[in-house]
Structures are given as structure tokens and as C-alpha cells.
Amino acid sequence: MTTIYDVSELAGVSLATVSRVMNKNANVSDKTRQKVVNAMEQLGYRPSAIAKGLASNRSSSVGVLISELHGPFYGSMMSAVEAELRKFDIHAIIAAGHSNAEKEAESIEFLLTRRCDALILWVESVPDRYLVELAKRDTPIVVLGRKIAKITKNCVSLNNEEGGYLAARYLLEQGHRKIAYISGPLWKGDTQDRLSGHKRALAEYGVKFNTKLHCEGDYREEGGFRGMTELLGLRNTFSAVVCGNDEMAAGAMTSARDAGLSIPEDLSVVGFDNLVYARYLYPKLSTINYPVREMAQMAARWVLKHVYKNQRLVATNIFEPELVARDSVQQFRR
Amino acid sequence: MTTIYDVSELAGVSLATVSRVMNKNANVSDKTRQKVVNAMEQLGYRPSAIAKGLASNRSSSVGVLISELHGPFYGSMMSAVEAELRKFDIHAIIAAGHSNAEKEAESIEFLLTRRCDALILWVESVPDRYLVELAKRDTPIVVLGRKIAKITKNCVSLNNEEGGYLAARYLLEQGHRKIAYISGPLWKGDTQDRLSGHKRALAEYGVKFNTKLHCEGDYREEGGFRGMTELLGLRNTFSAVVCGNDEMAAGAMTSARDAGLSIPEDLSVVGFDNLVYARYLYPKLSTINYPVREMAQMAARWVLKHVYKNQRLVATNIFEPELVARDSVQQFRR
DNA sequence: TTGAAAGCGATACCAC
DNA sequence: GTGGTATCGCTTTCAA
Secondary structure, three states, X not given: OOOHHHHHHHHOOOHHHHHHHHOOOOOOOHHHHHHHHHHHHHHOOOOOHHHHHHHHOOOOEEEEEEOOOOOHHHHHHHHHHHHHHHOOOOEEEEEEOOOOHHHHHHHHHHXXXXXXXXXXXXXXXXXXXXXXXXXXXXXXXXXXXXXXXHHHXXXXXXXXXXXXXXXXXXXXXXXXXXXXXXXXXXXXXXXHHHHHHHHHHHHHOOOOOOHHHEEEOOOOHHHHHHHHHHHHHOOOOOOEEEEOOHHHHHHHHHHHHHOOOOOOOOOEEEXXXXXXXXXXXXXXXXXXXXXXXXXXXXXXXXXXXXXXXXXXXXXXXXXXXXXXOOOOOOOXXX | XXXXXXXXXXXXXXXXXXXXXXXXXXXXXXXHHHHHHXXXXXXXXXXXXXXXXXXXXXXXEEEEEEOOOOOHHHHHHHHHHHHHHHOOOOEEXXXXXXXXXXXXXXXXXXXXXXXXXXXXXOOOOOOXXXXXXXXXXXXXXXXXXXXXXXXXXXEEEEOHHHHHHHHHHHHHHOOOOOEEEEEOOOOOHHHHHHHHHHHHHHHHOOOOOOHHHEEEOOOOHHHHHHHHHHHHHOOOOOOEEEEOOHHHHHHHHHHHHHOXXXXXXXXXXXXXXXXXXXXXXXXXXXXXXXXXXXXXXXXXXXXXXXXXXXXXXXXXXXXXXXXXXXXXOOOOOO
């Protein structure tokens, strides 16, 4: 690898001058600049981001922590963050937390070690106080998908409670009264919030939450499949099911169909997230829109503004979910 | 941020010694080691990967280039690579190429700039010769999903031709003769290979490839949707369709259903990739298995072995596809 | 077993 | 405008 020294030598100028032309900075005469540019070209010079980082104390990278690298939800998130940062030549260093406190903390350590200029974190397991402490250290953080009282300005989150409410209310409005619920893991904050929204809607309609109709899933297709299988096995009767997310809805629908039910004739289904593929499921899935891309973009902009001093607009911290009615829900007919 | 100097001072030892304990390296007395460890603990010391990289000329990171950060296919790839590397404390720096030659080259430059120890590349647009040249430079590369004659040892790829063949043959075996084809973008290598496999199967059965039944898609749900809509609009008759990948199959099925067709009664469908969600589509999608995870893992192992000198087993460069028969294909009945 | 000191490849401040 | 040089936080000989 050729270095700045090689370039300066070939161009017959000093190190400082080469540095200047790289940073399109100060005043360099056109003639000099040209000499330098030629030398760089000729040598196939690529500046070392590592050396630059050490010298400038800025790595031009932000750490992004998400639960999994695969999966449509995190994929959209990652993609949106990367796209926004890339516009300003900032790179995302991505790590997986696997919804596990230890791994999340380990990944955060890792990103810190990498000297990221800021961290964008989707963390589910690490406790609030950990994040509050982290926020006090020298690397700025923004927490995605979670609202923490003591550091609300660093949070970008969704009103999950309202989302849970909307899903249930929609079903209630259509006349459903026996509504099953396949939730995410109960230890997760968003699961809890959606569940309480769900209960609020039921209460509004004077319907009691039936724990026999509740099943804990894992936010993945398989969990939805198993949850529905279980629900069906118990010979419970219900005309509709709300799933903690779209992936589980897909699994649940498959299970229901395996059991001979037609959707939405025999069973109405509503999901949560509004993944791209929700509209390609059959029947097209009614769901709650989760504006991940916008939220991820907002997180990136927060960093751009506060860390890199780009005057990006950062408007909201807290986003609102919306009902997306498609074909998987039918009016209840007795 | 506290530095190695702070630690050495507090522990009352030299820089070198601190460095030694960090690298669990040489001979350090237990007593000294303990002093250092305590000092680190007390200061909350996190070594700078940047400084380390500069000094050691190793960044402990490998660059991973994929087309998109979202999408189930690339997601699995990324995830598998990261998981394998992480076991050895190597980090993946991920960049998107967006199936565009310029952006791919730019991303490669970027990764090189970042001084990655190796590059794992899923590139679709950049020409072969570019990669051949790149392979001559000082950063080792492994090319995923593409086979390049001059650097085959650096390639991990799938036998796409065979995959295309298997999909078509399956349909032919079931008695289908009028088979539509929604391919990926024709400029892509894998599209071409799958298509020629398709034609080979047709030829074997004495069926002529009908260009009116061929439609070019984009490997995404939307392209499949549009392709099917177009195919249907032309009032062509066909009893089956093979799609370039599962995502397009999902879109195509939605479109067919919108047009009132039942699957597989009126139309059989086969995909390609065998994404996780293929079995949660309705009807469960028959498809060709693309062992992405294994391939990605193999790429990671190649790097582990050749770059980091871990004696990982690296077996195959070229993987074989397999038919996965599920419910979306039906025997042809006239 | 431990320490001193020379880099690694940039940046940035200070002179000229 | 341009050059000299200290510095960033580590690794890595080489001596002691």
C-alpha cells in the first residue's frame, strides 16, 4: 500500500500539502494540486482511514447495533441508516446483538473499541440504566425503538401501545369479540406495550382479555406457526387473531390453513410492522404500519446533526403507528 | 477515552508490558499482569482498534460487499458471514453495492480505504477483469455467487444453470408444456445461467422456448407482480410459471390471484432460492434451494484460513442447487 | 520478565 | 501557498 509519503515524494511537495489536497481544504495553488493529484493517480494511492482516524480522532463511522442481520425488519432499518449516512461519507459499522443482554453489551464494547463517532442502538435486553450510563460517556448514542425516561432526547421510538390498541380496535369494530393474541416474547418492552394497548381496546368494548387465548411467540414465522397450532389444539374458539408482528402472522396463517381454516372466512388475522412482503401474503395482510425506515433515517440525522454538525432537520422522536387494512380481516358474521 | 499510557502509568509498568497483557502474549509475571488488569478495570480502558490497526497493519476486519442491506437473501448471507467471523473476533464491515458498477467499485474503494484484511464480495455489475485485477493487489478477495475463470480459487458459487434446469424439468415431469418464465434482469450472470438451464430442460423434452412467455423482472416482489400481470394481459396461455427467485414468485402469485386464478389449480409456480419464508407463502412454494448460508460461511472460512491462518476446513467452491417440492405445483391435467 | 524507543500513516499547528 | 514537525495510541524489535 502506498502512503502519503510516497505521494509527497513523487509530487515533490511536503506531507502537509498532500494532506491539504486530500481534504480539499486550504489554499493550494492549482499547479501544486495538479502535481499531487497526478502522483496519487499514478501510485493508485488510497488514504488510510485508520491513520486518518488516529490522527484526527474521528473515524467517520457510526456503530449500528441491531438484533439480527437478517430479517426484513432489521434489514430495512440498517438499509435506511446506511443510505442516510453514506450521503455524507459516513460509514455504518454493523453488529448484531441477538436480543441477548450479554451479546448486546459485548457488541457495544466492540463498537466503542472501534472508535465509532456515535452509536445507533436497537437494543432489547440491556437494562435502561446501562444505556443511561452509556449516554454519559464520550460517544454519543441514539436509542432506536425504545423510550428511556432519563434520556428521551436520545431516543427515537414508536408508540407501541397505540399500535396494539389500533389492531384490536379494528377487529372489535368489525364485530369480533373472541380475539386470540400471539404476542412476542413477554420480556420485551414493545411486546408489553402492544399488549397493554390491546387490552385497552378490549376494555373499551367491554370484552375481557382471555388468557387462554393468549400465546407467547418469538416474533418469527415459526413462533407464529407454533402459537396458532397451540391455540387451535386447545379447541378454543375465536374468530380473529392479532399477531405481535407480520412474520408471526405469516406463520400463523400457514398453521391455520394446515388445519383447514380459510382466511379470512374462518379466521381474521392482523399483524404488526407492515413489512414489504405483507402485501404479498395471501390474503394480503391487514397490519399496523411501523415506520422503521423513517425512524432509522431520523436516528441517522440526529447523528449527522449532533455529531457531524450537519444541519439536518430532526423533527420527531416519537412516531405513531397506523392501521393498514387489507384482506385478512373480515366482518364477523355469527 | 483513556489510553494505554494512562494504564501503564497507573499500573506503574511500561507501555510494552501493558501491550503484552492485552495480547495475552509473552511472558508476564502474574503479579504484573494483575496490576495491569486492575488498572484497566479501574480506568474502564478500551483499547483503540484504530491505533492498533495502524501499528500492526491488521485491522481485524473484513469488508463485505452485498447488493442490498435489506432483503432476505442478502440478509442470510451477511448474517452467516458475520457469525462465522465473529467467532474469531473478526469484524465485518458491510457495504452496499446496489447492483450498480459504479457504486460497487466505489464501495470496494471504500473498504480498501478502511484497510480491511480481506474482502468478501457479492458483485453483479463490475466486470470480470476488474475483479481479476483487484485480486492481484495486496488485499485478498473472495468472490461470492460468481465464478470467474482466472481466479476460480477465490470464487464460491452456485451452479445456477443446473438450478434453472431442475426447476423446469420438475414442471415438465408433472406434465406441463406451456411454461412461462419470469427471469431476473438479463444482464446478470445468474439470470443468464438459470435461463440456459431452463432451456436445456425444455429441449430435453422437445419443447420450444417461447419468448412470448418470457418476461424480464427485477428479482423483487414487485417485478414478479408486474411480470405476471403482463403475461396474463397478453392472453397467453400457460399452465405454469417459473420465477427467477422466490421474491418474484410471491409477487407473481399475488398478481395471478388478483386475476382470479387459483394456485396451483389454475397455475403452478416454482421459485428459486428457498428463502425462509417460501414455506410460509400460500400455497407453500416449490423452489430451488440456494445454500446461501453455507456458501457465505465457506467464504468466511476461506478468509479465516488464508488470511488469519486459522486452519478452517474449506471444502467446496461450487455448490449444487436442489429441488424443494412443496404445494405450489400441480400435475398438469388437460 | 520488563523497558526504551522507533515506527505505522495520517492531521494540524506554527513558521516562513 | 508551502514546509517542518509534534502527535494520535498502539505494536514490535532490541537491550537490559
